[in-house]
Amino acid sequence: MSTEYEDIVKFVVNNLKCSICFEIFTKPVTLVCGHNYCHKCITEYLKKAKKDCPHCRQDVSNSKLEINFTLRAILELQELGGHERWEQILTEMDQEAQHTGKTKVESLIKHLEWLKVEIKNTEDKLSAELNSNQVYEDRIGISKNLTSSLEASTSSLYSAAASCDDTNSSLASGENQQLSQPEEGSSQELVEDDSMDTDSLLENTHLPPSAEALQYNRNSAEAAPNAEFAELSFSPHLGNRHLSFFTEIRTIRTLPSQQVRTSNGRFDDCQWMADQQFTSGQFYWDVNITGSTGWAVGVAHPNLQGNERLGRTSSSWCLEKSSGQLSACHNNTKTCIKHSVPERIRVLLDMTNGQLCFQSLCENLLELHSFQVDFANPLSPVFWLYGLSKNSLSLPRPRV
Template sequence: MSTVYEDIVKFVASNLKCSICFEIFTKPVTLVCGHNYCQKCIKEYLKNAKRDCPHCRKDVSNSKLEINFTLCAILELQELGGRERWEQILTEVDQEYKAQQTGRTNTKVESLIKHLDWLKAEIKKTEDKLSAELNSNQAYEDGIGISKNLTSSLEASTSSLYSDAAICADTNSSLASGENQEQLSQPEEGSSQELVEEDPMDSDSLLEDARLPPSAEALQYNRNSAEAAPNAEFAELSFSPHLGNRRLSFLTESRTIKTQPSQQVRTSNGRFDDCQWMADQQFTGGRFYWDVNITGSTGWAVGVALNNLKHNERLGRTSSSWCLEKSSGQLIACHNNTKTCIKHSVPKSIRVLLDMTNGQLCFQSLCENLLELHSFQVDLATPLSPVFWLYGLSSNSLSFPRPYV
């Protein structure tokens, strides 16, 4: 999705609010002066013996309330996600405005608190796992040492993040009271203000020190993987710029696809108009799998397509593409623009298993021991390539972890 298109969508969203109730239009009607309101809102307004338009003050006492079918069609635009997607866009526009006014301090504090909660849960999970293993392990003394080292490492990371959160909280307090505005507008190099300017969605840098080595859970995950996908080969995907939208970038070290801020968009055009990227790999036979971590994205689609997918075609909306996506807060399987709702919560990670021998594409949840979410029979006429879509109106990312060894 181009930057210009993104700005247009945001502008349209900002004009979908009723100026009486300040909510997104419900049954929008148009007065003789051309201004639009919710049908219920303007009726209540005119009931109070008022004769003028709330916006321009023109006499509308004899105006007939005409349904604005164009606005109704825009509000129900299913390709974008309907009313829920417009409400989400309006929320993001409001959040962006507030972030610009406050230096995004509040957002950063909330992000740090969430990561602290995550660390606490990881400490508890690690302690429980080690305790269970040590009870059945003869090397009890060695296990105690491992437990202490892991717990100490996590506690140190937690302490560091608590400190960062306190710094952000102090900064937020100063902004609210109006103190030290001149110092905050020109922070010294290396000060806590740099933390405020970071992308709140970029959790990699915040959690780098808290990553654990392969645990018993990871080893069990590998055993489950081998049982669920016998003879399947792991595919380490790669991405060439000419096969993706110019708003996307691939970070090789963290193996992550990310949407880029407007000022960092590539000048050269990519393959797709939407925020979509096709991997370099083309599969003609055999059984392959790849994993996708989706925790960094509010809207996404993962799947495969024939390599003739056109620049203006969206994954899952053609007869030559298949995908699993998160749309309007739920999981949906999509092929040839036919959508199937998946009655399952959105997992943190997904495994895509492509069996070219039998023509089957399967999506599995990595959070429930490779529970199958949905499967398709796919066309084997030409090579198939992995394709990924990201919601382009906010900062989103997908990462592709390697199996533990």
Template structure:
């Protein structure tokens, strides 16, 4: 295939994944808002809610509508001339490899990825983050009932100094393996950073400014990715929701926009051995908040 043709096929393949299970659609259905999910995934998501049925992506209320099978997606997934579902899975396995080694390792990677997934049943697992006062700056407070971290400008929320000098908070979860993700609602924050770091991140170190931390940041009206003091500009408007995906078997950390059909904003290659801990920064000179939706 030509480079242009390969790029188009890979782009199509990456849009055939359900944003809940992070796998290729199985019996895809469309909500009235236009977003697509596996039928089993969306029903399972709604089964956890006692309030109302809404879209996990845009939060639109879809209680008064019914699920509709997306026949177009079904036909694309089963294209026999292409090779059907198995071919799409192989394309995605190739796409996930680093560009510089992709062509040389294409065949081995394809077979190995399919064997690993089939033998381990590996799926992206949603993580509900929790926060301890000892792991955050004293100007930050976590509201358990609303799953919300916010700044307390003008006064000290706690008497202890906390984990960081900067307005940062490290979650309690530590990841040493697996494929996990968590979501962050940034609607009520004018300055923030979301990312991961090694547990050794020091109290005077800023997220993304060290060799041991990586992040996506919105600051001074600009979106950028940071690692080891290197800033990479991300050409995108303010995203109201971020999905952070840590795929440790592949050594990949990626950030997706929850407002643009899981558009990938940036990705890093990281050491697959870890361990990694989610870390967040908030601009501390005004009232800011980050909320962590529960799946």
């Protein structure tokens, strides 16, 4: 099979997966918005009082499930081997991706080990040739510094390799099985990890580690003069039972199926309300959203109901990313924001002047969107995650 043909097959198979169960389509049907799902998956989803498409959130309450004959014909191609052959190709692609990531890490480790040997040889030659103790000590000091730096890089790569092994073991032992079981009241989205860039990883070993921290500090210093940083806290009864808050790393993360809390959470959807209720003053908090493919960040009145979603009511406001689009949402009305999705954002809440502002921390606090509202009632921060797979949001503290 030619490389070009293999690429075409891989592209096709990636578009034959249901975004609810993450398996090859079984009896594919199409909604009015154009998105496709397994007949069983979307039927069960809509039975749970859901009215929107799991992928684009368009109202599909009156949508008829149309059979997608084209997809069915592709899945049943007897010349290829039918449905079973498509599933085999998908499995082979997953195994190939895992092997490629591990091979790159192992190659980097071998390269750094070789560099350590070469530096040791150079150090031995200097020891033998130099007669001056002072010069000898200076040269050896330089060599030791280089060796220490490389040892630290090697240790980091060993950790990366171990992490890669853990990931492979997790996938082999049933991670795909967990993803194939959609939980009640939640939509799902496939998360694909980018393959490791060897050149970038080697280049990063020479970058000063404080560069990002310095930029973050500069941005933090530019917060509204009277705004106070709000260190948010989260109680389990205020969140969906599929979410957990890791205090040490200040991260909200979706839980695997076997770790879901048995007690019922407050919200049907995958969202969490912070403990804090603001009634006056100016406050801000920062959010790192690089760990999630779809998210919403905003505020709502504390009486937000369990079946209500952030930004879809008259008492909630948010900035969200869904279907690759950045939008500001309030009262079920979306305002598209023509700007690339930043890695970190700042939420600035001014209760006194009735302003809620979302800023990009990656571009010197560039304003993405601002709501002007007469906040007559208390407000609490709320966070929403798209799906139950590999999604997280972190809330970093300002660095001192």
